[in-house]
Amino acid sequence: MDATDATDAINDFGEQSGLALLVAEYAWLFCVAFALLLFKSSIENIVAGLQVFLGSDYDNDDAVVVDGRPGRIARVGLTKTVFYLYTYRKGVVSGGTKLAVANEELKHMRIEKQLEKLVMSDIWHDFDLSDSDDAS
Numbered sequence: 152m153d154a155t156d157a158t159d160a161i162n163d164f165g166e167q168s169g170l171a172l173l174v175a176e177y178a179w180l181f182c183v184a185f186a187l188l189l190f191k192s193s194i195e196n197i198v199a200g201l202q203v204f205l206g207s208d209y210d211n212d213d214a215v216v217v218d219g220r221p222g223r224i225a226r227v228g229l230t231k232t233v234f235y236l237y238t239y240r241k242g243v244v245s246g247g248t249k250l251a252v253a254n255e256e257l258k259h260m261r262i263e264k265q266l267e268k269l270v271m272s273d274i275w276h277d278f279d280l281s282d283s284d285d286a287s
Contacts, residue, residue, distance in 0.1 A: 192255075193230075195255055196229075196230045196231075196253055196254055196255050197229050197230060199253075199254040199255040199257070199258075200227075200228060200229035200230050200231070200254040201229065202254075203227055203232060203254050203257060204227055204228070204229060208264070209224055209227060209232070209262070209264065210224070210227070211224055211225070211226060211227055212224065212225075213264055214264075214265055215234070215262055215263060215264050215265075216262070216263040216265075217234055217236060217250065217260060217261070217262055217263075218260060218261050218262075219261075220236045220237070220238075221236070221237050221239070222234045222235055222236035222237055222247070222250075223235050223237075225249070228254075229254075230253065230254060231251050231252060231253050231254060232251075232252050232254055232257060233249065233250070233251045233252075234249070234250040234251075234252070235247055235248075235249055235250075236248050236249075236250055
């Protein structure tokens, strides 16, 4: 038996057992599964973004309190949400920061949204960071 006969025997075995057909038919499934595992975190972030984006809980320009700081939602995207967080001194906005958060991390944050019929000054007066020198 030479090398040609051995190769033919292996090919015949593959065809008879259906192994070649099985590999050819399900190779695409393996490729898709590999791609999903490769891009798992990106896919999770996009799904979380769709939940926030399509849900009615948070919209652009909503006034919110993020982990105890007053702010506003600047943009809700597919992969991240951008907040503008404000610093108040004597009842006036004196500064602030921009916070970009991956949508999958929003579930770990405490985000409060004000109720519709409340006056902003009633809610945000607790955030007055007046200097202690003015208290005397």
